Amino acid sequence: MKVLGLMSGTSHDAIDAAVVDLALDESLRGQGPVLRGRLLHHVAVPYPDELRQDLAAALPPHRVDLAAVCRLDTRIGQAFAEAAAGAAAAVGGVDLVASHGQTVYHWVEDGTVRGTLQLGQPAWIAEAVGAPVVADLRARDVAAGGQGAPLVALVDLLLLAGLPRRPGLLRGALNLGGIANLTVPRTGRGGCAAYDTGPANALLDAAVLRATGRHYDRDGALAARGSVEPLLLARLLDEPYYRRPAPKSTGKELFHHGYLDRMLTEHRAAGGREPTAPDLLATLAALTARTVADQVRLHGLGEVVVSGGGCRNPVLSAMLASELPGVALVPSEAVGLPWDAKEAVAFAVLGWYAVHGLPSSVPSCTGARGPRVLGAVTPGPAGPPSTRAVPRPPVAATFRPAGSLN
Incomplete structure (x- = not known):
């Protein structure tokens, strides 16, 4: 499955896009399945200057009204959609998009996360790419009592287990x-x-x-x-x-x-x-x-x-x-993961987990009451993604660039 991961972090300088061909290898008897990832394409698309300025003006300690939030949700979604369309075209199309969006607020009181907000309306991405989109990946972990972060823990653990x-x-x-x-x-x-x-x-x-x-x-x-x-x-x-x-x-x-x-x-x-x-x-x-x-x-x-x-x-x-x-x-x-692509790849993996119905939160890492399937799906033109059941979740992951013989 070709999955496009989209990420913009707390530096809010660019949208990182990575397309990964993900497949489950169940050939290692007794060890458990290994998720094999082949990195087909990755790129960082800078935010337009005006959008970046408006985004910075909306981040703490500044205060904004709901009109500004609505505009940012749409404009960030459109920027993500443009980046996604370019990355998908570079590999001849993708089966799924997983979008982290742009975090604008992480509500923490006395060490407890009460809520988290990522902007970047996924409907724009689904329209531009013509594929289903998994988004809003942090909220379920927060609702289960977790920090909602760092979600890349799953991929880190799989990657380290594969070494x-x-x-x-x-x-x-x-x-x-x-x-x-x-x-x-x-x-x-x-x-x-x-x-x-x-x-x-x-x-x-x-x-x-x-x-x-x-x-x-x-x-x-x-x-x-x-x-x-x-x-x-x-x-x-x-x-x-x-x-x-x-x-x-x-x-x-x-x-x-x-x-x-x-x-x-x-x-x-x-x-x-x-x-x-x-x-x-x-x-x-x-x-x-x-x-x-x-x-x-x-x-x-x-x-x-x-x-x-x-x-x-x-x-x-x-x-x-x-x-x-x-x-x-x-x-x-x-x-096997370029330093500037790892987080986008991680969200591609989280999207793959979501559409296969696999929990991707790690309770001991986030503090949630239990593992949860993360993300909400915005269907593509053909409806929700079609996937086969995965009998056992991966126990490790390996990554390599396209064309690598290793």
Whole structure:
């Protein structure tokens, strides 16, 4: 089945589209089925400038009315539809689309997720592509008492299970998007865990935008010219979120430009020096590296598969490596998934699970009362997707690019 996954994360810079040919391999007797994925196409389609500006103006700490929400739902849906149509055409059509949409608010009170809202009306995608669309993938997990995030835990766990086993080696998976999230297959308490560790690029991007008008620090160039401000770093590390136990999730409802302004105001009031833009970026990169590394150390991981936009920031990568000597940081490309395609591929897999009636939430990771089938289906022109029953869910997954002989 050719499934197109669509994703736009907390950096809200582009729509990531990935087409994966997914098939269940039941030939490994005694081990359980393996989901084989062949990545046919992936692309990042930037949001139109005006739409991105309007989207940023609607995110916390800003307030908007329902008219703005309605317009954004339609315009984001149309942008997703255009990206989807192009990706589907590149592979001669797809059987199914799975759209994450754009998160505009994640409602968290005292560590409990009360609701979550992703915009991007899927009907526009179904019309443009001519295929069924699975969307609204987080809400069911939230309704079952879960965090609704990180949903990529399922794919991380399958991917890690598909790697060659090395006795005594504990592996994890890390994604450095706007928010950093970590997946751990085995914890000291038993079972698995997956949660947001804190900001990855969210505060870095906010600082760059304020200082330069650019949306991100290309190649970490500004951060490379700066030095870490220890007092500011200590204040940032005092954020209560980092001390909350998992499962937990966060986003730009907490880590936004207003949060950064408040931290800087408190820093100055305590007698701290005003950081230059390079120093601020170096300090924020150190914040991400420290908060991620603390969790990697907590679980005793010896190898971490890393993906996400933070991979293209050499300053952040170097700081993370410095924090974790002896831990192998493996780029996701090495296991068949380009760093900028993994989350879109993950949502394609979640869509495949949905139309096969398979639960794709992981209760020990999200905190839900039990596993749930995620997503709602918008039928295509021919109606709902037609699939055969899957007797047993996959126990592992492997991915490779189109044309690969491995």
